[in-house]
Amino acid sequence: xxxxxxxxxxxxxxxxxxxxxxxxxxxxxxxxxxxxxxxxxxxxxxxxxxxxxxxxxxxxxxxxxxxxxxxxxxxxxxxxxxxxxxxxxxxxxxxxxxxxxxxxxxxxxxxxxxxxxxxxxxxxxxxxxxxxxxxxxxxxxxxxxxxxxxxxxxxxxxxxxxxxxxxxxxxxxxxxxxxxxxxxxxxxxxxxxxxxxxxxxxxxxxxxxxxxxxxxxxxxxxxxxxxxxxxxxxxxxxxxxxxxxxxxxxxxxxxxxxxxxxxxxxxxxxxxxxxxxxxxxxxxxxxxxxxxxxxxxxxxxxxxxxxxxxxxxxxxxxxxxxxxxxxxxxxxxxxxxxxxxxxxxxxxxxxxxxxxxxxxxxxxxxxxxx
Numbered sequence: 001x002x003x004x005x006x007x008x009x010x011x012x013x014x015x016x017x018x019x020x021x022x023x024x025x026x027x028x029x030x031x032x033x034x035x036x037x038x039x040x041x042x043x044x045x046x047x048x049x050x051x052x053x054x055x056x057x058x059x060x061x062x063x064x065x066x067x068x069x070x071x072x073x074x075x076x077x078x079x080x081x082x083x084x085x086x087x088x089x090x091x092x093x094x095x096x097x098x099x100x101x102x103x104x105x106x107x108x109x110x111x112x113x114x115x116x117x118x119x120x121x122x123x124x125x126x127x128x129x130x131x132x133x134x135x136x137x138x139x140x141x142x143x144x145x146x147x148x149x150x151x152x153x154x155x156x157x158x159x160x161x162x163x164x165x166x167x168x169x170x171x172x173x174x175x176x177x178x179x180x181x182x183x184x185x186x187x188x189x190x191x192x193x194x195x196x197x198x199x200x201x202x203x204x205x206x207x208x209x210x211x212x213x214x215x216x217x218x219x220x221x222x223x224x225x226x227x228x229x230x231x232x233x234x235x236x237x238x239x240x241x242x243x244x245x246x247x248x249x250x251x252x253x254x255x256x257x258x259x260x261x262x263x264x265x266x267x268x269x270x271x272x273x274x275x276x277x278x279x280x281x282x283x284x285x286x287x288x289x290x291x292x293x294x295x296x297x298x299x300x301x302x303x304x305x306x307x308x309x310x311x312x313x314x315x316x317x318x319x320x321x322x323x324x325x326x327x328x329x330x331x332x333x334x335x336x337x338x339x340x341x342x343x344x345x346x347x348x349x350x351x352x353x354x355x356x357x358x359x360x361x362x363x364x365x366x367x368x369x370x
Contacts (some may be wrong), residue, residue, distance in 0.1 A: 007197040009045045011253060023324035041194040048106070048155050049198040052310055059157065060100065061254075061318035063087075064139055080320070096297050096319075107197040108154045109315060113161030113208040115178055116168045122178065137185065140192050144237070147194065155197035158182065159237070161208040174223035175207070179229050187231065188209040199233040206235050206252065235272070240282050255317050255348035257281035259291045259298045263309040270309040275302040276317030 026213035050057055065071050066087040073084040085092045100108070115122050115129065122129050136158075143153040162171050186192055187203065211217055218236065227234075238246035239254045241262040247253070252264055252272045259279050262270045275300035280290040291298050298348060306314050 004296065033319065037247060042368075046194050047198055050204070051200050052200075056103060056306070056310060057106040057313050059107040059109055059154075059313060059315045060103075060105050061111060061159075061315065061321060062096075063111050063320050065111070065132055066134040066320075067121075067128070069131050071126040074309045089238060090138065090142055093139055094146065097143065097146055097151070100154045101152065105154045105316075107157055107313075108319075109157050109159050109206065110139065111159050111321070112136070112178070113159050113164050114189045116161060116171060116174055117165050122174065133181075134187075140186060140189075140195055143195050144191050153195075156195050157204050157206060159198050159208060162211045163211055163214075172221070172227055175227065176229075179232075183231060186245075202231060202233045204235065205232045206237050208237050208254070209251070210239055212240075214244060214246045214251060218251075219249070243282055252313075252315075254315075255279060257287075259302050260305050262301065263305065263311055270311035272313040272315065273309060273311050274315045274317050275299075275306055277302070304306060 001251065017355070021075055063071075064087045066073075066085060073079075082092055082095060087093075113131065115132075118127075118129050118132075120127050120129070125133075141155065146153045160175065162175055187196075198204065209218055214236075236251045237254050238244055238251040240257050241247050241251075241264075242255050242256055242258045247262045247264045250264060250266050250271075253274045255274055255276065255278055256262055259276075261274050261276075261279075263270050277296065278291050278293045279298075281287045284290070293299070
């Protein structure tokens with residue numbers, strides 16, 4: 001862990017080191033690129049396939065659940081810059097997309113991980129479930145309009161859930177039904193074709209499976225109840241990998257309990273990791289091993305792992321899952337809730353890594369790769 005003697009010095013170093021890092025970056029031609037907010041996330045209009053993209057794609061967890069029958073701001077410990085908003089508000093979706101462009105975010109992980117646990121059941125297509133489907137469709141519609149206007153919003157990855165609480169009866173069968181709904185209402189719509197993040201030629205989708213012995217249980221479950229979804233590239237997601245070791249079977253991480261997070265490898269290449277400004281072990285924020293935001297110093301340390309590993313996907317923890325805590329609940333500190341300076345620091349770090357991507361691309365023409 002980075003240690004600085006006073007809060008002032010920690011603050012100074014976290015902010016101004018980021019500014020120094022992003023002030024310029026080398027290219028194969030020897031020129032420098034001054035830091036400025038980027039209009040796009042370095043993607044081009046049309047399909048973006050991660051396999052064909054040189055460098056790292058930066059993502060952010062995104063919640064479309066601020067609706068009357070899902071979650072509210074009743075326990076919020078702070079007021080967002082855009083007020084206590086609704087996920088039905090198109091102006092909020094557009095402003096978030098603009099900020100993602102400023103930050104250099106390439107993709108958003110849209111959270112549907114609770115679908116199988118919602119009441120009334122997902123199959124009833126009413127209440128909270130219906131509203132979450134509506135706000136997700138609105139996100140697609142808004143991003144489509146932004147692209148028609150010449151903007152480049154981040155690509156979309158859905159996060160489904162198979163194990164996110166008590167076991168559900170017929171979980172795989174019900175999950176198949178959710179896949180069918182997505183394919184019928186979103187994937188098959190030609191105007192949304194370019195909005196997905198593709199990987200290995202197919203849209204990428206992530207499935208949450210949070211058991212501690214996931215590497216043993218999940219293969220046995222899928223052997224008994226196969227999940228055959230050939231239209232998708234599927235990645236499974238766990239958490240607290242320092243305890244579950246789910247990286248051993250290639251599962252991605254949502255959050256780890258150490259600030260130097262685990263890197264997930266596939267085929268000998270670094271594929272995914274999560275970075276964040278703070279973290280907590282399985283016992284929660286009161287655990288002695290929990291790491292607070294500490295004026296951005298842990299956030300910088302978290303990024304050192306990403307710089308070293310250069311995975312294909314980095315998920316920044318996270319955008320708008322910030323509702324405060326009821327007694328006994330544990331919620332993750334989000335990047336937006338921390339401070340405006342941390343958001344600026346994020347933009348600076350991503351700008352530097354984007355410069356590294358440019359150098360890597362130039363290397364194909366004979367330049368040196370960093």
